[in-house]
Amino acid sequence: MKTLQLTKNGSPQEAFQLKELPNPEPEAGELLIRTECFGLNYADVMARNGLYNDAPPLPCTLGYEVVGEVEKTGKGVTQFAEGDRVLAFTRFGGYAEKSIADERTVVKLPPQIPSDKAAALATQYCTAYYAAIRMANIQKNERVLIHACAGGVGLALLDLAQYIGCETIGTAGSASKLEFISLRGVNHAVNYREKDFASEIRKITGEQKPVDAAFDAVGGKTYVQTKKLMNYGGRHVLFGVASRKTKGPKLLNTLKLAWSFGLSHPLEFLLGSRGVIGLNMLRIAEEKPAVLGEVMENLIDLYQNGHLNPHVYKSYRFNELSAAHEALENRKTIGKLVVFW
Template identity: 30%
Template sequence: MKAAVCTSLDGYESLEIMDVDIPTPKANQVLIRVQASALNFADSLIVKGKYQVKPPLPFSPGLECAGVIEQVGSDVTNFKVGDRVMAILDWGGFAEYAVAAEHDVFPIADNLDFTTAAAIPVAYGTSHHGLRMKAGLKKGETLVVHGAAGGVGLTAVEIGKRVGATVIATAGGAEKLAICKEHGADHLIDYRDGGVREKIKELTDGLGAHVAYDPVGGDLFTETLRSTRQDGRILVVGFASGDIPQIPANIMMVKNITCIGYHWGAYRTLDPDSLRTSFAELMGWIEDGSLKPHVSMTFGLDNIKEAYAALVGRKSTGKVVVTL
């Protein structure tokens, strides 16, 4: 099969398109004929050896995919050959075939195309589970989303609106803010103009937001901490800025703020049932049209370096998907 292969931890520029063996599923796994696989920020880290998962070289990156089940392991009971599915992967999505554990595989409706389905598991899974089950976002609350035009941020905007929250989106530039508005954001802040803290306060009558969703870190986290209301919650999702902030405990104490460290992927083993509950509601929203995943760019496997460049260079909004 054809696959994008990482042979050294020198970043995406060193990826090679190679012919490799089709993987064999274990007893609890399925083999998926991949139709599409989406890029995530973590994919830029894993090829540098900087992600928490460190596959042995050589390997194919790719943490999620959609396709058709080609083979099932002897212990698999919920799927059969021919089922249309999306899956969460440890790695291996940028290839014509991938293996996934049964508990990481989810059925998709017949009317959901594979490109859209591939964009769902990681980004939508992260935002839905995080906002609903970790941060406890409720109807009528105010949600701030940083990096709101990105692959994860835009899903948080959509889910926040679907829950019934007032959503304040921060992003860099008018074009990205327009995407946030299109996907439901009530208020827009261009962080490049500065004054994020003051603008959030102004939009919330001086009280601050109930919940903040932060995949960016750095200076924006500091702005967030100081513009979250008493008894608010901050969901720490990632550090796309490259700057990991240190949290002043005194501010947390005085304002009764809860800072929630959140690594969604850990729930695949910590509490897989909670992911199934999350995906059940999420897929219901997608199937009834309440959520419409945004894929801004697609690339063929042979152009995977260009796909990475678009993601890392922040040229994309929503999701970047590689089609096979």
């Protein structure tokens, strides 16, 4: 089978190689899936740059999710049969013509869900769902702040916050992204690269602590400013550090990143009656696969009922992987990037 292997860290042009590898064999409880397309996630960019601790050692195959057909089932698999069209959370190994998934993190795809949109429902919508519905437990009429709102997870959070009936504030880094999230119905769109987003949000709302739930995968200075906006009872979900520099000395960048979060003490959260919640979906997938499967099923239902509309920035061919990585790294993209074999 063809595999787009990550053979070294660096630019997308030099990091990936197309290789012919033997088909993997599904073990008990696993499925072998013939991939039609796989999705890209920002963590892939971090992994390519050698900044993602959870990635397997090189050479390795990245890729959290695939859409395809079940080719073979491992022992004990009861819920799937050969030929089923599925969406699978693969953990790693998705950038290949065939990949393996634990059957508990796979869902059957109704024919009316297009493959490219379906790919968005795995990592990005699952992260958004877990963060917003399970962890922050967002409520109708609450005010929700979504950073990098035009990204894959950002747009998923916007869909879910609108479904629940929240007032939404979205930040993004360019005029075209702000225009896009406005068209998607965000209540307030703020350019956090051009303006001090915290004072802008205070101006818009007329409140000093206007945010009930915040979703932050940028981190660093953005985290510190967001923390100060949190209302009593507020939930601030931290799920990424996109602000981490990808170029330059690794140790120095790590120290700078750690420092940029500032210092805090638990009493600050007790006295302020608010919390910071960390989320790593990979840990949830590994330790609670059945919960991830349940989240995927819920998302399929919400999609079928017209509540979700994943936006696909572009579908690429497998020989355009480096262009897709470059666009994602350079903050050019809105929504999901998908690669077809």
